[in-house]
Amino acid sequence: MQVKRIHEYKRQLLNVLHVIHLYNCIKKGDADRVPRCVLIGGKAAPGYRMAKKTIKLINNVAQVINSDPEVGDKLTLLFLPDYRVSAMEKICPGADLSEQISTAGKEASGTGNMKLMMNGAITIGTLDGANIEIREEVGDENFFLFGLTEEQIEARRAHYDPLEMIDQDEDLQRVMHLLESGYFNQFEPGIFDDLINSIKSPHDPWMTIADFRSFVDAQKRVEDAYRDKDHWTKMSILNCANSGKFSTDRTIGEYNRDIWKLEPQPVKGE
Numbered sequence: 001m002q003v004k005r006i007h008e009y010k011r012q013l014l015n016v017l018h019v020i021h022l023y024n025c026i027k028k029g030d031a032d033r034v035p036r037c038v039l040i041g042g043k044a045a046p047g048y049r050m051a052k053k054t055i056k057l058i059n060n061v062a063q064v065i066n067s068d069p070e071v072g073d074k075l076t077l078l079f080l081p082d083y084r085v086s087a088m089e090k091i092c093p094g095a096d097l098s099e100q101i102s103t104a105g106k107e108a109s110g111t112g113n114m115k116l117m118m119n120g121a122i123t124i125g126t127l128d129g130a131n132i133e134i135r136e137e138v139g140d141e142n143f144f145l146f147g148l149t150e151e152q153i154e155a156r157r158a159h160y161d162p163l164e165m166i167d168q169d170e171d172l173q174r175v176m177h178l179l180e181s182g183y184f185n186q187f188e189p190g191i192f193d194d195l196i197n198s199i200k201s202p203h204d205p206w207m208t209i210a211d212f213r214s215f216v217d218a219q220k221r222v223e224d225a226y227r228d229k230d231h232w233t234k235m236s237i238l239n240c241a242n243s244g245k246f247s248t249d250r251t252i253g254e255y256n257r258d259i260w261k262l263e264p265q266p267v268k269g270e
């Protein structure tokens, strides 16, 4: 489950690359995968072309995968339109896996990550924003960590070479080949070129390609954990039970102590 505003730093594209990788695994006859439904939802700002294109890509990839008889119910991709609080009220309790996969150093905090944890979803995430505190609270064994740290991201920028990384990784090569061959836009040639070029650029600020291998490996660990239902259930309960730190009372109390320094006032009429 990845529901949040569509933004390049939140890396919905990394999620799509993984879905295409799973599709390739199924097409290769790689049996014994855990069936998945990947749901991505969120709003794009009206003038944000790359975000609108990302929604278009999710829908196009979904159409190909969901109508491929070889895939069947092994893999489903869905884009949920009109993401809003009333949708989140239903999504949260229905989610198994919370995807919090932003580029390290870019997410101020996040609150979707907390809402999903509180409702028993397990997080796959980078060391970014409140994911760091969620992992501290729940313990590393109940959190699927992946990706470069903020320090590693900044160190890598000077010599980031995504083309070399694609060249070194057969799975990523296959994913990029499908995308670039127009497999998901057969009647709309070139429409995803700007998205594809953005992740292949050595100046990509979000370094999506840099975290692909680590993300795919972490998703494999998710699959292995999901097969053991008692283990997964225990992890889920521990996520819910350790979410107390993220209460509004604690947060607002701390803000008041450190920043606002206000006195509590009695409520009139009580």
Ligand SMILES: *Cc1c(COP(=O)(O)O)cnc(C)c1O
Residues within 6 Å of the ligand: 003, 004, 005, 083, 084, 085, 088, 109, 110, 111, 112, 113, 115
């Ligand atoms: C929680 C929530 C957000 C914030 O999600 P993040 O994952 O923290 O970015 C945005 N929109 C809606 C409707 C929400 O419920």
